[in-house]
Amino acid sequence: MNNPSTVAAQALVRADFDLPLPACISLGGDQPPITCDRLLRLLPGRRVVLSGRWSHEGQEQRVVLKLFFREKDWLKEMDGYQRLCESMITVPACLLGWEAEDKDVHALVYEYIEGQSLYSLWQEASSQEAKTAYMVQAAEVVAKLHDHGLCQTDIHLDNFMVSQNTLYTLDAGTVEQGISPLDKKTSLGNLALMLAQVPAKHDGQIAEICEAYNNTNPCVQFEPEEVKQETVKRRSLRWRHYKKKLFRSCTEFIAEKSSKRFQVWRRDCDSPALQSLLANPDAYIDVGEKLKEGNSATVAKVEVDGKKLVVKRYNLKNWRHRLSRCWRPTRAWCSWINAHLLGFSGIQTPRPIAMIEERNGPLRGRGFFIAEACDSPDMLQVVSKLETGTSRSRLEELSQQVKEVFDALWMSRIVHGDMKATNLLVTEEGISVIDLDAMVESQNPTLSKGLTKDLQRFLKNWQGETQAAFAKALQPFAELLESSTSG
Incomplete structure (x- = not known):
């Protein structure tokens, strides 16, 4: 295997997503180079974040290298890191702060934390209770930050890393100092921004998460309903921001x-x-x-x-x-x-x-x-086989899964536009929705009217006992739509 090429840190100001790795990143002077093998983040001309191996104090270890091409970003990261340490927030150890002689590039080297982000753990959790427990962990850290007058402006679950049952807070560069403790408005917006990172169908757990926050930060107390309303607003803003990324080159x-x-x-x-x-x-x-x-x-x-x-x-x-x-x-x-x-x-x-x-x-x-491609059968195929020789419990299970889809569409303010049974694939994980070109985001009362048509179109797929079983399971949803339209 060829030895990695050596690249001066200054040269990475021109780096793009095709940066050839592995590469030895030279900081110059007496600092040993860092052999980087993975690009973690790239903001062209501003910041490059890589992971690799580095010989530090006579011992090779895995590290994260952050290169900054604007001094103000480097200073902000160091200031945020110091404030986190002073507030007794657990963070990865910073092993080196460095800047070039002509100050055109600056660096911070952190220890690499072997573990999983809180978001990946949340995604893998098989129960709602486990998902809520991870959100509670994050909320307690956020409450502690707010109590010390700190606000992580770009807060999300990937900024928390779990390793050996220890929760680390990352991305010190987005930590800002306010009045200690933070005022209620700022605290509410920041907590809601974190909660907005997960889909609306999980908002039923906000009361438990809110309680954990209130217990950790007694200086600011929230009612679950005000947190929920702010979370809805923040989630909408997040989607609008992400939607813009769908049509331009970026990390994804x-x-x-x-x-x-x-x-x-x-x-x-x-x-x-x-x-x-x-x-x-x-x-x-x-x-x-x-x-x-x-x-x-x-x-x-x-x-x-x-x-x-x-x-x-x-x-x-x-x-x-x-x-x-x-x-x-x-x-x-x-x-x-x-x-x-x-x-x-x-x-x-x-x-x-x-x-x-x-x-x-x-x-x-x-x-x-x-x-x-999804090779799972559609709902029409699955139900037709049930009708020729089966089991009532399976139909009830499918009815519940369909209701969960409709509930999620309602909470996310989405109208599908063509809820044929053939557009619902039955997978091991649940119902997968396809044929999306007629789907729209909507608001009341058009949301209620649109989802009423979706519901009617879905029930039109069935006859007899099968239709009755689906209609019974979806009756609470139908009543919700009716009350929303009449209201």
């Missing part, structure tokens, strides 16, 4: 635009094989397994990098159809947004991989939406 996505097309795809899926699919999706559709061939859309299952993907091409039926669509975002564009909205809202849908729009200058043509 790669976007390319020309006069002939616009395309965006997941950075962690980028490969020569995926590039081949993006360059000529029609060719892949032609040789793929056809799932649907219609005037409005063609759907095929293809294989890329050993993984099954579904490519959906939104066709233009004739020149009138083309003319009516050319000024509007394609249905592929809408599906790309809506797939991420469902994921943001904690509602299952196949993972979106890429989106393509053909263009002629400002005019839009055909669109392609690419997602991971």
